[in-house]
Amino acid sequence: MSPNDDQSHSATTIFDVARLAGVSHQTVSRVLNDLPNVRASTRERVEQAIRQLHYVPSQAARALVTRRSRTIGLVATGLPDFGPSSIVLSFNRSARAAGYAVITSNPADIEGATLRSASEVLIRQSVEAIVLLAAERGVLDAFDGWELGVPLIAVASEPRGRGVRVSLDQYGGARRAVGHLQELGHRDILHIAGPAGSMDAEERLRGWHDALSDGGMPVTEPLRGDWSSGSGHRIGRQLLAERVPEAVFVGNDQMALGFLHATQEAGLRVPDDISVVGFDDVPESAHFSPPLTTVRQDFTAVGQELMSAVLSQLRDEDSPVMSAMRIPELVVRASTRRR
Amino acid sequence: MSPNDDQSHSATTIFDVARLAGVSHQTVSRVLNDLPNVRASTRERVEQAIRQLHYVPSQAARALVTRRSRTIGLVATGLPDFGPSSIVLSFNRSARAAGYAVITSNPADIEGATLRSASEVLIRQSVEAIVLLAAERGVLDAFDGWELGVPLIAVASEPRGRGVRVSLDQYGGARRAVGHLQELGHRDILHIAGPAGSMDAEERLRGWHDALSDGGMPVTEPLRGDWSSGSGHRIGRQLLAERVPEAVFVGNDQMALGFLHATQEAGLRVPDDISVVGFDDVPESAHFSPPLTTVRQDFTAVGQELMSAVLSQLRDEDSPVMSAMRIPELVVRASTRRR
């Protein structure tokens, strides 16, 4: 508002405000924290002084005395892929909306030691909770027997390890994908899975497997990719050199893209010669060649649920340990057709 | 190490450590901060005590007295797209390597007020610097005449506004892309640009424009997308309904994907009927149909340079205001061919 009245404002304290407003520092504290017993006129004078001095309360001082940093730590792997990035984005926004700042750590790998040291840095920043976004099976084991001192909330699709878990129903999503293929009359349905050890990969694999065996269809060994389009391409090449399945359920959209690439190189047409279903529904999948039938994951919801899990955990320690998982929807486009 | 010796460790203080080690709290502080004048044997005893108590120094208390939070704030827009996500990832890692934690804020829009309030939240967390990742022209204006109190470092490809700027040479990259097309003998080269107002979009547009006029070629009005593959698709549809240009330089890979989709719908073949060049080199572009010729941006380098700009700014206030911008490389794949 008014110009020329800032004095290197990192040095302005609650006492300066008090002096200017003609009250005690404690009264200023009261208005700062919306506590009662402050006359409206006094409050107004104080607020006026705050504005005039560009006063910003010191979070450090406040954290020191309240023992609440209003900060939560996020350990995230898998970036810059679309899914993880989307979850991080949504989580950051939800946290901010709840009045929390989030400190992010992106460890270089998912070794127990690396994860632990990333968390230690966060603990040192006195975060009030730690959120773990690392889809690998066993990452939670790294936290076993380690008294963090703060709640741990993880994105995990398997019911295992300590901490609170949040996820979407990968198994259910996979069943929908394969079910779609089955409804179209396909029986010979292969699966290009994500890396062994990824909880999501394993759950999708399980969904595919169960859908086939429940339908009395032959279950073959799944092929293993690493989520990258390159791996989808490579696997597709090898596979198609041997035989052409009726349909393929690919573990994510990137690998599906690589697989589509391989089909073209092999002179095959999708969906005429072979049906393909992906997983994730990244924004680009609508423009793949052909537009990809896939399973939509609501990453935004995951971020929001993470934050609400954090909040309920902060509120009382024994809130539910795993929230209900929504089943992702199938998005039918042009990469699948009736046999 | 040893079991059963943790006492709700958020309450452990430097005094507890001192007592256990049989020294004064000051001596503990010395070993904590690697200061001299501590006998090796004493140091060892203190470290032993620290381990035994699971002692973690309170960042809040330290920040309060040193006035250094060891935290830096990041205001990032554009997520979850690949480029911005990659920069954020790289920046986080570089910051961590330098001993800084980073608090991220992802504003919902790029209005001045929104940006400003996001920064205020960061200031309140007493960050030591603010990094702004918002490609829009004019976002820096929102900070004009506002005494932040901490250095401001921005990713910006245009030399404008306050603060330190870091970027890759968008203009140079665009010239390389268009130069490639020209070398292949194309003269009728259209441009599908990113949204008006995006600094990167404007710089790439300028590069395209200058390449054409320097080559004595006709410059038409650029088409405007919004970076999404959907917009590339829509624009492609409209364009191709009217006429088929020899070549198109598309502002990013996503829009290029959408455009490729449109060419297929129009029954055109790339690169036989029309050459296409993208920008970014997202990992998927190698598997587009056809594999995309594009310009590779080294996002990791941007993240690293951001952090080193922060450090030099923290070290002394008048370090260079804009670092040298590298020119992104051209990656030739299968979407372009000689006329």
Add this chain to the structure above:
DNA sequence: CAAAGTCGACCGCCCTAATTC
């Protein structure tokens, strides 16, 4: 006179208790 340690003030804020109106 070094090196190794100890003491005590202070960073900016919140909380409880005491005081004033």
Add this chain to the structure above:
DNA sequence: AGAATTAGGGCGGTCGACTTT
């Protein structure tokens, strides 16, 4: 007597000055 306000003691560190080998 009760509402409004003030005084003072930490929170957990760092740093300078001072004391002990």
